[in-house]
Amino acid sequence: MQTSHLTRLASIQHFNLIKRSLTRPTGPVLRKLIASEASPTTNYVRSTCEFRFASTTTSSSNDGQNSHDEEQKKKNITNLMYLAGAVTGLGAIYTIFQNRKSSKEKQDAVSAYDAKQLKSQHADDKLDASKKTLVEKVGDLQDRKLLAEEEQPEELNKTDLTPVIPSFAQYLIIGGGTAALSAFKSIRAHDATAKVLVISSEKYYPYMRPPLSKDVWYTDDNLLNQHMFKQWNGQEKSLFFFDNEFYADVKTLNDEENGGVGVVLGRKVVNLDLKTSVAKLDNGWEISFEKCLIATGGQPKSLKVFQTASNRLKSKLTLYRGIDDFFALKKVVDSGADVTIIGGGFLGSELACSLAHRATENDKRGNPSGKITQLMPETGNISKVLPEYLSKWATGRVRDEGANVLTNVELIGASVVQDGKVSLSYIDPQNPKKTSYITCDHVVVAVGIEPNTDLAKSAGLEVDPDQGGFLVNAELQARHNVWVAGDAASFYDINLGRRRVEHYDHAIVSGKLAGENMTGAHKPYWHQSTFWSDLGPKVGFEAIGLTDSQLQTVAVYAKGKPTDEEQKRDSEGNREQQDVVPEATANDLKHKLPESKGNLDKDDYSKGVVFYLKENKVVGIVLWNVFNRIAIARKIIKDQQEITNFQELAKLFNIHQD
Amino acid sequence: MSFCTKEGNGKDKIMFLTKDDLSSPSTIRHKEDEAFDPWEPHGLILPNGSINWDCPCLGGMASGPCGLVFRRAYTCFHNSSSQMKGAECMSDFDALTKCFAKYPKLYGGKDKSNSPTDAATSALVDGINTPK
Numbered sequence: 039m040q041t042s043h044l045t046r047l048a049s050i051q052h053f054n055l056i057k058r059s060l061t062r063p064t065g066p067v068l069r070k071l072i073a074s075e076a077s078p079t080t081n082y083v084r085s086t087c088e089f090r091f092a093s094t095t096t097s098s099s100n101d102g103q104n105s106h107d108e109e110q111k112k113k114n115i116t117n118l119m120y121l122a123g124a125v126t127g128l129g130a131i132y133t134i135f136q137n138r139k140s141s142k143e144k145q146d147a148v149s150a151y152d153a154k155q156l157k158s159q160h161a162d163d164k165l166d167a168s169k170k171t172l173v174e175k176v177g178d179l180q181d182r183k184l185l186a187e188e189e190q191p192e193e194l195n196k197t198d199l200t201p202v203i204p205s206f207a208q209y210l211i212i213g214g215g216t217a218a219l220s221a222f223k224s225i226r227a228h229d230a231t232a233k234v235l236v237i238s239s240e241k242y243y244p245y246m247r248p249p250l251s252k253d254v255w256y257t258d259d260n261l262l263n264q265h266m267f268k269q270w271n272g273q274e275k276s277l278f279f280f281d282n283e284f285y286a287d288v289k290t291l292n293d294e295e296n297g298g299v300g301v302v303l304g305r306k307v308v309n310l311d312l313k314t315s316v317a318k319l320d321n322g323w324e325i326s327f328e329k330c331l332i333a334t335g336g337q338p339k340s341l342k343v344f345q346t347a348s349n350r351l352k353s354k355l356t357l358y359r360g361i362d363d364f365f366a367l368k369k370v371v372d373s374g375a376d377v378t379i380i381g382g383g384f385l386g387s388e389l390a391c392s393l394a395h396r397a398t399e400n401d402k403r404g405n406p407s408g409k410i411t412q413l414m415p416e417t418g419n420i421s422k423v424l425p426e427y428l429s430k431w432a433t434g435r436v437r438d439e440g441a442n443v444l445t446n447v448e449l450i451g452a453s454v455v456q457d458g459k460v461s462l463s464y465i466d467p468q469n470p471k472k473t474s475y476i477t478c479d480h481v482v483v484a485v486g487i488e489p490n491t492d493l494a495k496s497a498g499l500e501v502d503p504d505q506g507g508f509l510v511n512a513e514l515q516a517r518h519n520v521w522v523a524g525d526a527a528s529f530y531d532i533n534l535g536r537r538r539v540e541h542y543d544h545a546i547v548s549g550k551l552a553g554e555n556m557t558g559a560h561k562p563y564w565h566q567s568t569f570w571s572d573l574g575p576k577v578g579f580e581a582i583g584l585t586d587s588q589l590q591t592v593a594v595y596a597k598g599k600p601t602d603e604e605q606k607r608d609s610e611g612n613r614e615q616q617d618v619v620p621e622a623t624a625n626d627l628k629h630k631l632p633e634s635k636g637n638l639d640k641d642d643y644s645k646g647v648v649f650y651l652k653e654n655k656v657v658g659i660v661l662w663n664v665f666n667r668i669a670i671a672r673k674i675i676k677d678q679q680e681i682t683n684f685q686e687l688a689k690l691f692n693i694h695q696d
Numbered sequence: 697m698s699f700c701t702k703e704g705n706g707k708d709k710i711m712f713l714t715k716d717d718l719s720s721p722s723t724i725r726h727k728e729d730e731a732f733d734p735w736e737p738h739g740l741i742l743p744n745g746s747i748n749w750d751c752p753c754l755g756g757m758a759s760g761p762c763g764l765v766f767r768r769a770y771t772c773f774h775n776s777s778s779q780m781k782g783a784e785c786m787s788d789f790d791a792l793t794k795c796f797a798k799y800p801k802l803y804g805g806k807d808k809s810n811s812p813t814d815a816a817t818s819a820l821v822d823g824i825n826t827p828k
Contacts, residue, residue, distance in 0.1 A: 226759035227750035230767065281801040284760050296764050425708040554750065564735035590707055597712040642712075677727045685713060689722035694715040 203302055204292050206326050207235035209556060210317060212307045213333035214238020216542060217524025219279050220549025221331050222299045228557040231297040239306045242361055245277045248542050250364045251385055252572055255392035310497035312517060329556050332508060332522045333549065336487030343452045350454045356482045358385065370480045371396055374406025378462060378476060380449060381484035382414025382421060384571050387436055389484060391574035394440035411442045411476060418445060425591045431643050432573060439574040487540065489526040502528035505538040512562035514552045521556055523548040531563055533678060534584050534657055541569035566672050580668050583658035583675045585650050594688035595646030647691050654680045664693050747774060760802060762795035
């Protein structure tokens with residue numbers, strides 16, 4: 039049935055091939071034959087051709103010139119025809135041989151097919167026999183199925199053709215951190231069916247950074263392994279903002295009727311073309327977009343002394359920023375290593391307290407524990423924010439936690455010594471003539487971050503030369519369809535001027551605002567973000583506005599016995615911002631200073647409020663060990679009234695209250 | 697009782713005040729806030745009566761995979777004027793429960809810490825209770 043049909047087909051094709059191979063050279067060959075038959079001078083031409091070559095040397099007389107030329111021309115043409123004929127003839131022979139070979143292959147294939155068909159026919163016959171066993175029957179069915187599949191060409195599957203990453207994004211977010219998260223939440227809230235595509239260079243879905251220098255160091259392993267941490271109030275939370283279930287499948291994102299948020303992990307946008315609205319990834323993939331948010335955050339800075347570090351030294355160095363850095367450092371600390379933290383800012387100070395506490399706990403349990411040291415060029419901790427006296431007092435509290443804090447230290451060198459330890463060299467201002475050394479097993483660098491503005495070049499976006507970051511307006515817009523939020527944004531604050539803020543709550547607030555503006559709103563940065571820090575369980579503060587220690591400050595501290603207060607955190611890990619001061623519960627004592635320390639003297643800065651002034655107006659406030667009053671502080675900054683009586687202003691905070 | 701000092705070359709002023717010093721009401725008067733400032737963040741119910749789906753109190757419920765279903769249910773509930781508020785919205789809430797069941801890790805009731813459900817239900821209660 040089919041067999042004969044196919045053999046016929048094969049033979050026809052075979053014939054056609056031969057025909058085709060012959061027709062090309064056939065033409066001129068035939069022509070030549072005809073020409074030669076027509077002219078009786080074929081052989082004569084051949085001999086004359088030889089004669090022509092022989093006689094070229096001899097000059098011919100003018101008389102026989104014309105006829106000689108004509109003959110010459112004829113000879114030339116025929117020579118060419120001979121040449122052409124020979125070439126095509128050779129070509130024909132070659133093609134014939136090739137076809138013979140392929141036709142042979144074809145014949146083999148056809149015969150193999152025939153064999154298979156016979157087999158299936160045979161199988162059909164076999165099935166008719168009802169005396170077959172079940173196993174055999176199933177076996178035969180499988181054979182037939184395989185055969186059927188082989189016969190049919192593979193159907194093109196739509197899902198196989200769909201790329202893993204879409205080539206178009208309605209809302210594209212570059213970066214997968216806090217600002218990005220806040221933005222996509224906001225976009226989805228204002229545009230119910232929005233399709234948001236997030237390109238993150240992280241390995242993990244969006245997670246919270248603040249606990250990585252605080253809470254996680256006080257959490258047990260069983261929780262940590264689930265990427266969870268325990269808060270001060272005992273509540274267990276995940277490091278991740280959302281469970282993976284929240285996110286849509288990136289591949290089918292654009293087909294989702296109700297939209298969703300798809301996150302691509304481990305990919306970077308390396309080029310942003312705003313002429314065509316196309317973002318290019320590090321693997322070459324291009325995504326065209328309608329609207330784009332840049333939330334690229336920043337990279338931890340290093341120090342000059344480490345830039346020429348050997349690989350050996352680099353292995354003992356941590357530029358602390360993410361989840362993986364935490365797990366790696368925890369291993370180091372729990373092995374009993376001596377760790378030196380370089381940097382006196384928020385991260386460095388918080389880590390110093392957390393690590394010192396952990397080392398102490400390890401020691402108590404009889405586990406290996408090392409010495410925790412903190413080095414900084416400044417005179418005290420968090421000196422960029424806290425006025426000098428307070429910064430020095432804070433250093434005392436970090437020392438209370440068990441960390442060895444060395445201030446006024448400028449690092450001049452680092453190397454790995456014989457026994458594998460790291461040696462850090464510095465100049466001690468008290469012994470300036472000689473180089474001082476400190477040895478440790480591991481170094482953590484916490485000297486700040488550099489905003490990621492690599493895309494500025496390709497996108498043609500402006501970068502703030504003073505503060506770094508992409509320059510955006512008060513509505514966080516860089517271009518008509520490009521916004522920037524978080525650490526990487528240098529934005530205009532209507533009340534406080536142009537700023538770039540590297541705090542968590544700012545990422546939340548600016549991400550939310552950018553997201554809302556991306557869906558069509560036109561709101562400027564207005565709601566002032568806050569920040570906070572905990573220097574161990576005993577000292578903490580909340581702050582808002584411009585809190586530059588170089589500004590003039592006025593501070594009011596509580597004189598008398600300090601009382602305990604409990605802070606609350608909201609769902610986003612922020613201190614909850616309420617007007618009402620809650621009653622302190624006896625069990626949740628967080629910031630209690632031991633009376634035995636004898637702090638009830640002149641230098642007791644245990645509780646108070648610090649006001650930062652510009653032209654007699656309050657532009658920033660630090661609530662020092664005073665909690666849940668941030669709303670009052672926000673109102674004061676918003677009002678921007680000239681203040682002369684700070685006692686009256688301090689009354690608003692009720693710092694003595696429980 | 698109370699005293700002041702000046703540190704840091706006179707730049708930073710420090711005051712130590714007792715409870716009594718700070719007990720009487722403050723003479724500082726705040727500026728009047730606008731009735732409705734479009735730039736300020738809002739609570740669950742906007743002054744014009746519509747629902748603010750971006751309210752942090754909703755914990756992202758309106759943004760997630762069950763976002764639309766949640767909005768339908770809550771809008772119905774919000775607009776319900778019957779005695780038993782939300783009585784006619786049972787089908788919407790049914791659909792919502794079904795959607796929650798599809799994402800147990802996101803909307804699971806047991807885990808309190810990250811549960812948006814608890815936040816949302818309390819938001820619903822607050823929404824009813826706040827005078828419009």
